[in-house]
Structures are given as C-alpha cells and as structure tokens.
Amino acid sequence: MSEPAWDVVVVGAGAGGAAAAYGLSRRGLKVLLLDAGPRFDPSTDYPLTGADWDTQDFPEKPGSRGTYTFAAGQRLAGPEPLLASGSRGLGPLVGSGARLMDKYHHVRGIGGTTLHFTGEAHRLHPGAMKMRTRFGVAADWPIDYAELEPYYVQAEELLGVAGPTSQGARWRSRALPLPPHPLSYAARTLGKGAAALGLGWQENSRAALSRPWNGRPPCNYCGGCNKGCPRGDKGSADVTFVAAALATNRCTVRPDSAVIRIEAGTDDRVKAVLVGGTDGSIERIATAHLVLACGAVETPRLLLASDGLGNDSGEVGENFMDTLLVSVGALHPEPQHGRRGLPSDAICWDYNAPDAIPGVIGGCRIYNAAGEAELRGLAAFALGAVPGWGLAHAQAVRKLWGHALHAGAIGERLPNRDSRVDLDPATRDRFGMPVARIASSLGEADIARLRFMAKTLHDLVAASGAERIFESYSSWDWFSATHVFGTCRMGRDPQSAVVDADGRSHRWRNLWITDASVFPSSGGGEAPSLTIQALALRTAERIGKG
Amino acid sequence: MRRRHVVMLLGLLPLSGVAALWPFRRARARDGAREHVADTVEAIADVMFPGDGLPGARQLGLPAHVLAMPELAVPIARGVGWLDAEAARHGAADFLGLDATGRLAALDAAFASGDDGIQALVLALRFHVGMAYYTHPAVKSAFAYTGPPQPDGFADFAERPA
Numbered sequence: 001m002s003e004p005a006w007d008v009v010v011v012g013a014g015a016g017g018a019a020a021a022y023g024l025s026r027r028g029l030k031v032l033l034l035d036a037g038p039r040f041d042p043s044t045d046y047p048l049t050g051a052d053w054d055t056q057d058f059p060e061k062p063g064s065r066g067t068y069t070f071a072a073g074q075r076l077a078g079p080e081p082l083l084a085s086g087s088r089g090l091g092p093l094v095g096s097g098a099r100l101m102d103k104y105h106h107v108r109g110i111g112g113t114t115l116h117f118t119g120e121a122h123r124l125h126p127g128a129m130k131m132r133t134r135f136g137v138a139a140d141w142p143i144d145y146a147e148l149e150p151y152y153v154q155a156e157e158l159l160g161v162a163g164p165t166s167q168g169a170r171w172r173s174r175a176l177p178l179p180p181h182p183l184s185y186a187a188r189t190l191g192k193g194a195a196a197l198g199l200g201w202q203e204n205s206r207a208a209l210s211r212p213w214n215g216r217p218p219c220n221y222c223g224g225c226n227k228g229c230p231r232g233d234k235g236s237a238d239v240t241f242v243a244a245a246l247a248t249n250r251c252t253v254r255p256d257s258a259v260i261r262i263e264a265g266t267d268d269r270v271k272a273v274l275v276g277g278t279d280g281s282i283e284r285i286a287t288a289h290l291v292l293a294c295g296a297v298e299t300p301r302l303l304l305a306s307d308g309l310g311n312d313s314g315e316v317g318e319n320f321m322d323t324l325l326v327s328v329g330a331l332h333p334e335p336q337h338g339r340r341g342l343p344s345d346a347i348c349w350d351y352n353a354p355d356a357i358p359g360v361i362g363g364c365r366i367y368n369a370a371g372e373a374e375l376r377g378l379a380a381f382a383l384g385a386v387p388g389w390g391l392a393h394a395q396a397v398r399k400l401w402g403h404a405l406h407a408g409a410i411g412e413r414l415p416n417r418d419s420r421v422d423l424d425p426a427t428r429d430r431f432g433m434p435v436a437r438i439a440s441s442l443g444e445a446d447i448a449r450l451r452f453m454a455k456t457l458h459d460l461v462a463a464s465g466a467e468r469i470f471e472s473y474s475s476w477d478w479f480s481a482t483h484v485f486g487t488c489r490m491g492r493d494p495q496s497a498v499v500d501a502d503g504r505s506h507r508w509r510n511l512w513i514t515d516a517s518v519f520p521s522s523g524g525g526e527a528p529s530l531t532i533q534a535l536a537l538r539t540a541e542r543i544g545k546g
Numbered sequence: 547m548r549r550r551h552v553v554m555l556l557g558l559l560p561l562s563g564v565a566a567l568w569p570f571r572r573a574r575a576r577d578g579a580r581e582h583v584a585d586t587v588e589a590i591a592d593v594m595f596p597g598d599g600l601p602g603a604r605q606l607g608l609p610a611h612v613l614a615m616p617e618l619a620v621p622i623a624r625g626v627g628w629l630d631a632e633a634a635r636h637g638a639a640d641f642l643g644l645d646a647t648g649r650l651a652a653l654d655a656a657f658a659s660g661d662d663g664i665q666a667l668v669l670a671l672r673f674h675v676g677m678a679y680y681t682h683p684a685v686k687s688a689f690a691y692t693g694p695p696q697p698d699g700f701a702d703f704a705e706r707p708a
Binding site: 047048049050051052053054055090091182183184185188219220221222223224227230231334335336337339340341342374377378379381382383389390391393394395397398401402 | 593594595596597598600650653669672673676677679680681683685686689690691692693694695696697698699700701702703704705706707
C-alpha cells in the first residue's frame, strides 16, 4: 500500500480545524484541510449593502447547514416569570409546556461557524477549569490556564484581538495586540447602570480590528457581525488561520468535502477517511494523522457513525453542554440606536468566577446586547417591542424606534446524563449515514443560574434608566445554541475521557480532536472560539512527536 | 327503443343546458367570495397598519402578499366569516360595512375572543403584513438608522444619536 499523501488530514475548517491546520503547516507538515461546506465569498455572499439587509440572515449555500434532529424537549416546571421567553408584541414563544428545541446555530464552510460569530475573543476563567476538584461537578481540565496561556497569546496575535490591558483573573504574559474599541453610546448607557449597581463594566475583548492588522482593515462599526463580515476585519477563521495556513504553501483546503466515515486500522492507528463529494462520489483519503474539528455535535456523530470509534470509555456524545443564555430588551426614555457599533462591545466579568454567584455553582458574564432588536431591523422592533395595531401602534413605533436597550448574560452549563449527542435511529443523511440527535436537559443548578442572570439583567436595565421590559428570552424554555461543548471530553483517565491532555484519543494514537467537544466544562459564559484555537495550536505542536 | 332514446335525449337537452351553467354560477359565487375575502383582508391590513402620515399597508399593495400564502387561505376565510358575524352583531352587513372605529373594535374583539383560531389568524396577519410593511423602503426611509450596514458602517456609533 502506498504511503499517505498527507501528514495530517484535518476535518472541519472552523475555529479549531483552521487553527490546527495553521499550527501543523507552519511546522512543515503537509496538511489537507477538509470541510463539508462550501467556500464563501464575502463580497458576493454577504456584502451587507442591500436594502433588505434586515430580512437576511447569514446566507445559506448548498451544504452549509448540517442535518441534525432533536430529542423531545424537557418538560417545563413553571411558572418561571423571569425566564419565560417572549415579547410584548409577539406574545409567549413557547406554549407547549416543553422546552422548544429550536436551533443549533452553525455554519459549514471554510471558516465554519466563525463566519457568523459575534467575534468575542475570551480566555477561560482559570478557576473554571477545576470544577470537579473544587465543586464536585463536571470534570477537571487536565491542563491549567498557565499551560494554555502561551497559545492564547499566539491566537490573539494572529487574530488581531482588540481589548483592554487587564481582565481580572485572566492574567496574561503579553498585552493584546490592539487597543480596545471605544464603547458604543448604548454600551455607555448600560455602563451607567452597572456603575449604579457597583458592577464592573469594561470593553469586551473582540476579534475585530480596532486598527489595520496584517493587511486587514479596521472595523467600521456596522453592527453586522452575525450576518458575515464583508470587510474582513472580523477575525473569522477564513481570513486569519486559514489564510495563514495557506501562506505556508503546505496546506491544501478542500471545501464541499464531507467526511462520512473514518477507517480504522487493525492496530492502534486510524488509516483513512471516506470523503463524500457533492456529486455523490466517495473518495478514500489515507493519512498519517487525523484531526477532527467538526464541533461538539458533528465530531461525536462522526465517531459514533464510524462503528463507535474512540468510544472505549462510552463517553463519546455524553456530557453535552449548550449555551445558557438570557437576554432582556427594554425601552429607554432616550434614543440609543444600539444597532450602531460592535455587538457585545462591553462586558461585566464580576460573576464569571465559578463561585461568584451566591448559592449557585458556576459563573456567568453580562454584556451589552443593546443592538439586539435593532440589529434585526425596524420590522422586528415594531412587531416585537410595540404590541397592538392601528394608529396608536404606528405612532408608538415612530416614537420608540431607537430606544431599545438590551443586556444579555451567558452562564456555565453543567453536564448531566440527560444531555448528549447520539445517532438518530431514523434519520440518515444523503450518504446514508445516521445524523446527530441532540438531547438537552437543564439541571436545577442551571435553572438557578438562569434566574440569577435574569434578575441581574432586570436590575441592570432598570439602573440604566430603562422603563419597561418588552422582551426576554432564555434557555429555560428555548434551545437556541451557538456554543456547544463537551461530547468528547479531555481527561487523563481513559475510563472517563475520550482524549488525553494533548487532544489525542486514548485509544487511537494518531487520532486527535481540536474543537469544543473536548471541553470538560463550559466555563462561565466565555465565548469559546479563542480557547478552541489555543487548544488547537497546542495540539498541533504535539502531533507526530511520538 | 332507439326513438325513445332520441326523444329522451332531446328532452334532456334543455336540462343539460341548465346543468352546464351551474359550474359557471358556482365559479361566479366563488369569485365573489374570493373578492370579499380579499377586500376584507385589505381592510384589515389598513386597520392594522394605517400609515400615520406614511402610505398604509393597502396603499403599498401588501395584502396581496398575504393572500398569496396558501397556508393562510383557509384560516383567512374562516376569520373573515368571524369578523362578518361580529359586524352583523353590530348591525352592519359585514366587516366592510363598518366604519374605521368599528373595524378596529371588531379586530380587537377577534383578538380578545378566546377563539384560538381567530387569535392566531390575527397574529399571523399582523406578523406577515407588519413584516412586509416595516421592511418596505417607503416606510423604512422615514426612520433613522434603517439603511444597510455597509459600506459606511456607523461612524457616529459612540455619539448620542442624531
């Protein structure tokens, strides 16, 4: 049999796959970076110049959305007046008595979900990495913050992260490469409320350029991050890690290439992947090393669909953690027009430590979501914020447009045995492989944390001068997850972890994982992409070194 | 036998001619009903989104968008029937026979009726016509900061809104 053409095949060109491909190719390894989705062209796929911008989400292209199903939603034990999702204008979101399993937000394609992410660049709170030892929940990370810190620095440099010099417990060996963005007007309004409550309120660290960086222009504060950044100032993986990997001339990128199965050898090494093309063809690609970076839903699905590869511990697909979110929108007496500026440009870390919330294990962070209603445009505001119809409605919309003030909170999500990703027994993809089925059930600690988050947000918008809350959404009754974690957790013990401290399978010595599925705990609401990239750079240094 | 058949057929001709006209009469009745539903939906749209100095929803031609949605055809027909009955309770021939105040009151009554189907229809019309209305260029242009994100962004993002 001929030698593999590639030193490493990386599956998934999002945050973790792109960073791994860069880390490997800069070492001189020959890398093939595959993604099931297409290549996007920012100038034509999401120019954000159309008058219909407010009805356009991040674009869908053939292959850019994976197929998945949901297990039945958790029964809701209510009432939870602070947590029930809905708006004054549109009414309750959920009326069934069960949690609405709505959407797993992701993008397949070169750049992956970073193409539509907000672009927050957070380091994990050091204290959130030892949840088992400190609190008896989740699992400990087998590495600590100090081990990860140099890789955070590398990722921040490549991305051009802009942010403040200090973020409390997140000590750093080098300052962020770019100064923070000025706070938007609406963020400053919320900042007054935070000050009145005695809460910290600072610039968020953002993978969006505050100055030109590596040939990319600075942000022009259009607020459109989640619809795709046509300028390239947002640090999505396509314009950062993928571009850097390609610049080494040792990385080949192949879109529209869905890995449908992993082929294992008879020893302790995987041999190849079977790749499905858009024309239905199937190609076998041999590799010396295989890196999976498909995210916490697709990575376990691929392993389970490959005859349970790497699942000797029985933990593949288990310990699923999704986004624990509350957002609150209120009307302020003064116009804010929070659509202007970077979304989530300000943040409060006061409750981020895992023991910071009184009586509840696991932290959260609070942020400016002031543009939320207006980021969805006039129609979303008119229908959601202002109830009724007729002349009075029209006059109220005229009066109140621009007055929305939003605050959000994202918190720790603890794993439990009712939350997992497994194979759907009934639904198959176009290659005949079973699709992922997502089950999510919140524990009492998660719900208690949500209550704290909601109460704090209510206090914050009130202290900021807002007079009436017009909408509130929460993960209590609504599964709408972008950040997902934990389904191939890392750990030292092969009996309880899928990969080791280096991201290598305990069973298969050339199989590695560099996405958020390896997270043993979710952190206290930090956006995960920077940590994924730091882990991927670290893993990339270890591949092929014995 | 053959002759009798011929006579019978001749005798049936006038009847068959009348019978042949039935589909046309039914079609005309259907057209009339369809027209009534369309007129009523247009009136509802104008009650909901009258404009306040801007063109109203009917003037912008937005109800046609809702009437073209096949999934709403049956609920709309039922809802129009409900509104006509409500108008009749107030002495009008139908919803269209009410004045502006009466139409608004009938719509409010429909939403408050406790009838899930009627409530859902009112919300569906509000949502679909409202989305079309507040995304229409003629309406958006009357509001600040509704233009596309690019190419200019918002240079004034840190300032008090103009």
